[in-house]
Amino acid sequence: MRSKRLTDKLARDLKKGTTMNVHHKITNSAELPAEQDPRWQAVVRRDRTFDGQFFYSVKTTCVYCRPSCAARLANPKNVRFHLTQADARQAGFRPCKRCKPDLIAAAADSESASDGIRYAIGTCSLGAVLVAQSANGICAVLLGDDAKRIEKDFHKRFSKAIRDDRRLAKPLADLVEFVEQPSRGFDLRLDLQGTTFQQRVWKALAKIPTGKTASYAEIARRVGTPTAVRAVAQACAANAIAVAIPCHRVVRSDGTLSGYRWGVERKRALLARETLAA
Numbered sequence: 361m362r363s364k365r366l367t368d369k370l371a372r373d374l375k376k377g378t379t380m381n382v383h384h385k386i387t388n389s390a391e392l393p394a395e396q397d398p399r400w401q402a403v404v405r406r407d408r409t410f411d412g413q414f415f416y417s418v419k420t421t422c423v424y425c426r427p428s429c430a431a432r433l434a435n436p437k438n439v440r441f442h443l444t445q446a447d448a449r450q451a452g453f454r455p456c457k458r459c460k461p462d463l464i465a466a467a468a469d470s471e472s473a474s475d476g477i478r479y480a481i482g483t484c485s486l487g488a489v490l491v492a493q494s495a496n497g498i499c500a501v502l503l504g505d506d507a508k509r510i511e512k513d514f515h516k517r518f519s520k521a522i523r524d525d526r527r528l529a530k531p532l533a534d535l536v537e538f539v540e541q542p543s544r545g546f547d548l549r550l551d552l553q554g555t556t557f558q559q560r561v562w563k564a565l566a567k568i569p570t571g572k573t574a575s576y577a578e579i580a581r582r583v584g585t586p587t588a589v590r591a592v593a594q595a596c597a598a599n600a601i602a603v604a605i606p607c608h609r610v611v612r613s614d615g616t617l618s619g620y621r622w623g624v625e626r627k628r629a630l631l632a633r634e635t636l637a638a
């Protein structure tokens with residue numbers, strides 16, 4: 361009971377507190393054995409809401425993890441808590457290969473991020489297309505066979521977005537023209553909503569010139585994490601801004617086409633057009 365209360369209190373402090381405040385609270389409890397530290401309960405529960413708030417290291421394996429790591433629970437005797445990854449590294453620990461704490465970033469709060477988002481649906485030669493815009497720019501472009509279905513998909517992530525075909529007429533027309541004629545370019549501002557790692561990958565994709573492709577391994581090198589090829593592939597798959605963030609320009613190392621969230625035939629069609637346009 362007592363530790364549950366402590367954990368709830370810690371969660372509240374972490375949520376509302378300023379960084380200074382949090383730091384103060386956590387340093388105070390750093391002297392406790394891990395088992396009595398309220399953060400241990402978050403680790404026991406593999407509580408994802410604490411990911412990025414702190415890290416824990418395990419003396420026997422020399423790695424550090426996010427609180428939600430799915431690996432077998434360590435003996436609390438061997439556990440230490442760290443406020444930052446730099447702190448864990450300085451203490452001599454490596455990032456865990458399973459939970460990849462080095463790829464962590466503040467998770468986008470998609471619920472609040474969907475406030476004020478408007479979208480429109482139209483058609484292009486590749487099928488139905490949905491374009492959405494936040495106060496910061498274009499935040500989603502979805503392609504599909506069926507307008508109803510992509511709209512439903514879109515609402516899973518942006519539950520509060522409002523359809524507004526009139527206000528979005530111009531960005532939708534621009535995007536459709538860009539699909540038909542890639543050489544025109546697409547220069548509307550984009551609002552990349554994702555972790556810092558995903559944003560790094562998406563920015564690297566945006567730098568692949570029209571008519572060219574790159575492999576997942578090349579992108580992993582370009583973002584400075586040459587071994588994170590799978591994480592790069594996942595970030596490509598998580599791209600919500602089809603075409604404008606050209607994840608279709610990423611292919612396997614042998615040049616063959618890998619999957620595409622919006623259908624591999626659309627990927628093939630886009631690449632064929634871009635090769636002609638370049």
Ligand SMILES: [Zn+2]
Nearest residue numbers: 425429456459
């Ligand atoms: Zn781990």
